Amino acid sequence: MTTPTAYYADDHITLYHGDAAATLAQLPDGSIDCIVTSPPYFGLRDYGVDGQLGSEPSPAEFVAALTAVFREARRVLADDGTLWLNLGDSYSGGNRTSYDTEGGKSAKTRARGHGAVRAATGLPGKNLLGIPWRVAFALQDDGWILRNDIIWAKPNAMPESVTDRLSTRHEHVFMLTKSQSYWFDLDAVRVPQDTRGERHEGRSGYRDDHPSKGGITTRSLHPLGRNPGDVWTIPTTPFPGSHFAVYPTALATRCILAGCRPGGTVLDPFSGSGTTGLAATLHGRRYVGIDLNEDYLDLSLRTRLRQGVLDVVTA
Numbered sequence: 001m002t003t004p005t006a007y008y009a010d011d012h013i014t015l016y017h018g019d020a021a022a023t024l025a026q027l028p029d030g031s032i033d034c035i036v037t038s039p040p041y042f043g044l045r046d047y048g049v050d051g052q053l054g055s056e057p058s059p060a061e062f063v064a065a066l067t068a069v070f071r072e073a074r075r076v077l078a079d080d081g082t083l084w085l086n087l088g089d090s091y092s093g094g095n096r097t098s099y100d101t102e103g104g105k106s107a108k109t110r111a112r113g114h115g116a117v118r119a120a121t122g123l124p125g126k127n128l129l130g131i132p133w134r135v136a137f138a139l140q141d142d143g144w145i146l147r148n149d150i151i152w153a154k155p156n157a158m159p160e161s162v163t164d165r166l167s168t169r170h171e172h173v174f175m176l177t178k179s180q181s182y183w184f185d186l187d188a189v190r191v192p193q194d195t196r197g198e199r200h201e202g203r204s205g206y207r208d209d210h211p212s213k214g215g216i217t218t219r220s221l222h223p224l225g226r227n228p229g230d231v232w233t234i235p236t237t238p239f240p241g242s243h244f245a246v247y248p249t250a251l252a253t254r255c256i257l258a259g260c261r262p263g264g265t266v267l268d269p270f271s272g273s274g275t276t277g278l279a280a281t282l283h284g285r286r287y288v289g290i291d292l293n294e295d296y297l298d299l300s301l302r303t304r305l306r307q308g309v310l311d312v313v314t315a
Helices: 020-024 059-076 131-141 249-259 273-281 294-302 304-314
Strands: 013-017 030-038 075-086 145-153 171-175 204-212 217-221 230-232 267-268 288-289
Touching: 013 294, 020 059, 020 288, 030 059, 030 273, 059 075, 059 131, 075 249, 131 145, 131 171, 171 249, 171 273, 230 294, 249 273, 267 273, 273 288, 273 304, 288 294, 294 304
Parallel strands: 013 288, 030 075, 030 267, 145 230, 267 288
Antiparallel strands: 075 171, 145 171, 204 217
16 A cells, blocks of 8 residues: 655644545555544535535435545544544525635636536425435444434524524534444543532433432532533634634544544544644644645644644643
8 A cells, every 4th residue: 555645744743635535545554543524514615626525416426425535534543443523414505506715705606617506406495405414324334333423512603694494503523433342531521510419310420329318329420520411512713814614623622532542643534724633733642634625734734733733842
């Protein structure tokens, strides 16, 4: 197997410029401990590069393309590794257009011509496509084990002008594994306990202590806190120089602390602005990032990734 030429490499970070599936195909088996990623969403944004994921003609073709990427990702993932996959949904919209991340507005036709018009779905307009679950089921069928559907609740979600449905204030983060036994550090992501002193019966995050009056078991609080559960309320974070909100470092951090052993290697095959890389380097993990868009690799190196390395080196 030929290892791809790195676009950038140092002691903490390795970046590759290229198609995710093709680049992953050149990486060694079992060389990654954890994958944390937020791929482009179907028909939502135009990133201005040929071959970009999300511009497929149909939801089925998008799911197939993403499944192919994660088939290669499963091979490079260690047997005890985890995948944390953030995906948002989208609606069928007839001849609506995707969002132009360069110009900051929708554009049916653009000079550079990368197919900004949204794909036809074969469904009447206004249909929620269920893309996250289509992908999750396809990954299950391809051999992944689906362990959690985490709801990322956004308290500061972008406002929507719709008046005939509820506004969308969440996205999915799927936790998947390639084996039934895998690295998972719950203690690293526990959250402060409720200190009201209530009695609890069989709730996760508590341990048996002693029986109380009436036969109810009193459980003492875990000293490190409680299990955070599968609903995470984390604000979105704007990124200077872009026309959209990237997924937050706090979200990537929780995934990495729970799913990657200390000193391990974290992969993001859709590196983008480098959120996963920043979280990885800040917490003592190596980072491998892949992106089809050279401009995003340069942007992440100028900002987030260098910030993470400098913070580690000077700590």
